[in-house]
Amino acid sequence: MSHDADGGGAGVDAKADPLLDLKLALWVFLALAPIDLAMVGLDALHLQALAGHAPAWLRNDLFGMHLELGVAEGFEYLKSAVTALAVGLLARRQRAPLLWVLCALNTWMVIDNAFAMHERIGQRLARDVLGGLTLGLNRSRDLGELIAFGAAGGGFLFLIALTWRTAAPRARRTGLLLMAAVAGAAVFGIGIDALHATPLGDHFEMVMSDVEDGGESLMLSLGCALALGCVAVRPARARTAGAVPA
Numbered sequence: 001m002s003h004d005a006d007g008g009g010a011g012v013d014a015k016a017d018p019l020l021d022l023k024l025a026l027w028v029f030l031a032l033a034p035i036d037l038a039m040v041g042l043d044a045l046h047l048q049a050l051a052g053h054a055p056a057w058l059r060n061d062l063f064g065m066h067l068e069l070g071v072a073e074g075f076e077y078l079k080s081a082v083t084a085l086a087v088g089l090l091a092r093r094q095r096a097p098l099l100w101v102l103c104a105l106n107t108w109m110v111i112d113n114a115f116a117m118h119e120r121i122g123q124r125l126a127r128d129v130l131g132g133l134t135l136g137l138n139r140s141r142d143l144g145e146l147i148a149f150g151a152a153g154g155g156f157l158f159l160i161a162l163t164w165r166t167a168a169p170r171a172r173r174t175g176l177l178l179m180a181a182v183a184g185a186a187v188f189g190i191g192i193d194a195l196h197a198t199p200l201g202d203h204f205e206m207v208m209s210d211v212e213d214g215g216e217s218l219m220l221s222l223g224c225a226l227a228l229g230c231v232a233v234r235p236a237r238a239r240t241a242g243a244v245p246a
Helices: 022-050 071-094 097-115 117-130 140-164 169-196 199-203 205-231
Strands: none
Touching: 022 071, 022 205, 071 097, 071 169, 071 205, 097 117, 097 140, 097 169, 097 205, 117 140, 140 169, 169 205
């Protein structure tokens, strides 16, 4: 029998406890995904309206996916905030520094998204440090944004590696599950964004924009669904009569 991953009590096989309420996670994702797709559709219509090919009322920036504090962005903030809260509850329950790091990562994603932190830092780097250097990207500020993303991501990866060594098996498995969705969001939010900022992206601007924003939003929905599915599962020790979860 292995040690309980939630706090150290022996006699509970951690593998016997599911990490995820799959049914709940699936229902949450199925509820969020259509909204994501609707936001992508509105953004596409918004771009068409700006080009004069759709009704004029769709020109309002609220219908775009790039306006800070717009409808689509606000939906992303909400999902990331719920994810951060759920991961925080998991971290408290399992007493897992690894999960606290993931909670901080999701909180940072809310702050970065809402206040355009990496864009601001990228502009500052382009102006004060890079001196016009682009490394094949369209603008120096695009390179600055990548550097800002890399610095923040590298910091969190260091903290994850640091806390992974002492994490309990259950916390590790939960962490891997939650990190998969974060990695997916990074692929769209950073990888596709970087490709979008190259000359190749100029030829497929609208398609890449929708893939980037839609893919990132779907990954945030997946992360939210997984986090809520994980927090809905209580380990066996916590389900026994009179037991208090660690």
